[in-house]
Amino acid sequence: MSDRALRAGVALVALAGTAVAGYLTYVHYQPDALICTSSGGCETVQESSYAELVGVPVALLGLFAWIAVLALVAWDSELARTLVAAIGLGAAAFAVYLVVLQAFVIDAWCVWCLVNDVVLVPLLVILAVWRVLRQPDG
Amino acid sequence: MPPKPRKPPPRRPGTRNRNLLIAAAGAVAVVAVLIVVSVVVSGGGDGGTTTTSGGSTETLFAGIPQKGAELGSQTAPVTLIQFEDLQCPICRAYQEDGFSGVVDDYVRPGKVKLRFAGLAFLGQDSEKALRYALAAGDQGKLWPYVAALYANQGDENSGWVTDDLLERLANANGLDWGRLQKDAASKAVASQMEATAAQAAQMGVPGTPTFFVQIGNGQPYVVQPNSFSIDAFRPILDDALSQ
Numbered sequence: 001m002s003d004r005a006l007r008a009g010v011a012l013v014a015l016a017g018t019a020v021a022g023y024l025t026y027v028h029y030q031p032d033a034l035i036c037t038s039s040g041g042c043e044t045v046q047e048s049s050y051a052e053l054v055g056v057p058v059a060l061l062g063l064f065a066w067i068a069v070l071a072l073v074a075w076d077s078e079l080a081r082t083l084v085a086a087i088g089l090g091a092a093a094f095a096v097y098l099v100v101l102q103a104f105v106i107d108a109w110c111v112w113c114l115v116n117d118v119v120l121v122p123l124l125v126i127l128a129v130w131r132v133l134r135q136p137d138g
Numbered sequence: 139m140p141p142k143p144r145k146p147p148p149r150r151p152g153t154r155n156r157n158l159l160i161a162a163a164g165a166v167a168v169v170a171v172l173i174v175v176s177v178v179v180s181g182g183g184d185g186g187t188t189t190t191s192g193g194s195t196e197t198l199f200a201g202i203p204q205k206g207a208e209l210g211s212q213t214a215p216v217t218l219i220q221f222e223d224l225q226c227p228i229c230r231a232y233q234e235d236g237f238s239g240v241v242d243d244y245v246r247p248g249k250v251k252l253r254f255a256g257l258a259f260l261g262q263d264s265e266k267a268l269r270y271a272l273a274a275g276d277q278g279k280l281w282p283y284v285a286a287l288y289a290n291q292g293d294e295n296s297g298w299v300t301d302d303l304l305e306r307l308a309n310a311n312g313l314d315w316g317r318l319q320k321d322a323a324s325k326a327v328a329s330q331m332e333a334t335a336a337q338a339a340q341m342g343v344p345g346t347p348t349f350f351v352q353i354g355n356g357q358p359y360v361v362q363p364n365s366f367s368i369d370a371f372r373p374i375l376d377d378a379l380s381q
Contacts, residue, residue, distance in 0.1 A: 048201035048203065049203070053172065082158075082160060085161040085162075086160070086164045088165075089165035089166075090165030090166075090168050091165075092165075093169040097169070101201070105197070106200070106201035107201070107246055108248070132157055133158065
């Protein structure tokens with residue numbers, strides 16, 4: 001796969017991530033806007049003490065991370081690629097922690113968080129690491 | 139004539155691996171800090187830990203929002219109002235029986251929120267314990283503190299609510315002891331106690347524990363479970379949720 005395709009993939013994933021994290025940040029401040037698929041689990045997760053880190057919503061941290069990825073994809077240098085991979089790997093590790101929290105501590109599932117943690121973040125890691133590792137064209 | 143685009147120099151494999159290692163190391167460092175902060179700030183934040191000998195409240199309240207005297211999602215469609223006296227042994231029996239089931243099955247999924255309506259009609263120890271429980275609510279930890287008080291409940295008006303006990307339970311639950319003492323003696327807490335007592339009189343609360351169910355912002359109605367097991371509360375709460 002060409003670097004151009006990988007770059008477009010990262011940009012698309014980051015756009016989707018920005019949308020999901022933006023939505024989760026919005027509902028953090030406007031809980032009534034939350035659209036859940038089952039039994040109030042989203043609310044429980046969003047209102048749990050783990051939804052914030054020293055007063056900053058975890059969703060907002062995610063939003064900043066996705067926006068940073070978008071900016072770095074636009075910049076596109078070797079350093080930018082490395083930074084995207086770093087953000088992706090960090091996000092993946094934190095996503096594992098958040099999924100474990102939902103499964104064993106909060107005991108409730110936030111579907112929108114799972115879309116971010118289980119689908120988008122792993123996709124970002126695959127694409128970003130691939131970009132760093134791939135052989136240059138020609 | 140436009141300049142001929144130059145082909146970028148091929149990267150050496152060592153460079154790629156080094157970059158990836160740097161990325162991984164940076165990621166691990168940042169995430170480790172975030173997780174430590176999250177565990178330290180949030181793990182005890184909802185008052186998970188107590189020194190209780192009965193009841194594993196360590197995990198019972200973890201992650202559930204607490205606001206003043208309320209436990210659970212603020213948007214829960216049903217509220218279970220619990221009139222209690224912290225010296226009342228029957229209230230303690232409920233705490234040790236169906237309470238955890240109500241929390242796990244109804245509060246944690248966001249279906250029901252609980253409202254602690256504390257009364258102090260059994261004597262001085264009731265009043266002192268209630269003052270500190272309500273003050274713990276100001277720090278978002280009323281429920282684990284109440285659980286800890288029940289688990290350490292002594293004989294009625296035997297003087298069991300000592301400063302030592304209150305401080306020990308406060309420390310075990312991560313409460314600011316100085317602030318707790320100050321808040322417990324505050325007019326705000328006294329007003330809260332008077333308001334609940336007036337509400338109990340107006341609602342005809344005969345004793346403790348007495349339970350009311352409120353659907354949305356509707357008129358609360360009294361419910362009488364035939365035991366304190368979760369099975370006795372289930373039909374009451376399911377019925378309210380289906381309306």
